[in-house]
Amino acid sequence: TMLGLLLRERYPNVKSAWLSHCEKGDFYEWIGRIAIGRGIMKDERQVIKTLVMRMLYTPLKPTEKKDGTPFKWYLKKYLAETNPCKRERLEDGGLFRTFDFIIMTYLKANETELYKLVYEARTNLKEVKRKKPTAAGKRTKKRNNLSIMMTEMEVKYIKACLKAIAPDVQYFYTIHDCIGCKASD
Numbered sequence: 001t002m003l004g005l006l007l008r009e010r011y012p013n014v015k016s017a018w019l020s021h022c023e024k025g026d027f028y029e030w031i032g033r034i035a036i037g038r039g040i041m042k043d044e045r046q047v048i049k050t051l052v053m054r055m056l057y058t059p060l061k062p063t064e065k066k067d068g069t070p071f072k073w074y075l076k077k078y079l080a081e082t083n084p085c086k087r088e089r090l091e092d093g094g095l096f097r098t099f100d101f102i103i104m105t106y107l108k109a110n111e112t113e114l115y116k117l118v119y120e121a122r123t124n125l126k127e128v129k130r131k132k133p134t135a136a137g138k139r140t141k142k143r144n145n146l147s148i149m150m151t152e153m154e155v156k157y158i159k160a161c162l163k164a165i166a167p168d169v170q171y172f173y174t175i176h177d178c179i180g181c182k183a184s185d
Helices: 002-010 017-024 027-036 042-057 071-080 084-110 112-123 146-165
Strands: 126-129 140-143 173-175 178-180
Touching: 002 017, 002 112, 002 146, 017 027, 027 042, 027 071, 027 084, 042 071, 042 084, 042 112, 042 146, 071 084, 084 112, 112 146, 146 173
Parallel strands: none
Antiparallel strands: 126 140, 173 178
């Protein structure tokens, strides 16, 4: 939703199916239909959600070439796998790359401005300090800045909502989709 609102702020005249499906509450099912070609099952929804987050926040260029294996096959194999190491290899490999290719190709063709936002965040990486140096002594890492842009959008939205419903609240904090403030406020 925040990405859709960020898109709306940058391109006010653009109609976005992405944001529309967020507002309808069927976003992951919509993404699943794009990726699989059918509605998604309950156990598939969490995988789709994880892959969407990874697609948005990864510091990697979008996958440019899909292998010949259908996403459905990777998804079925991933869900059936019980070995965590093999599951992780699947997630890092064909499962993510195929999903990334399908969704980014869809966005490029159908949601051009949204594609540009995500592509820019994934390719124009910011160098940030690490909390602790790596074993090799690296003190910085490259980072996709999309999460920061969406967090800023969320804070802006929350402030606007609070101003409308509780104008006297000056200090608050957020936890995911909750707003916390003093009981007196």
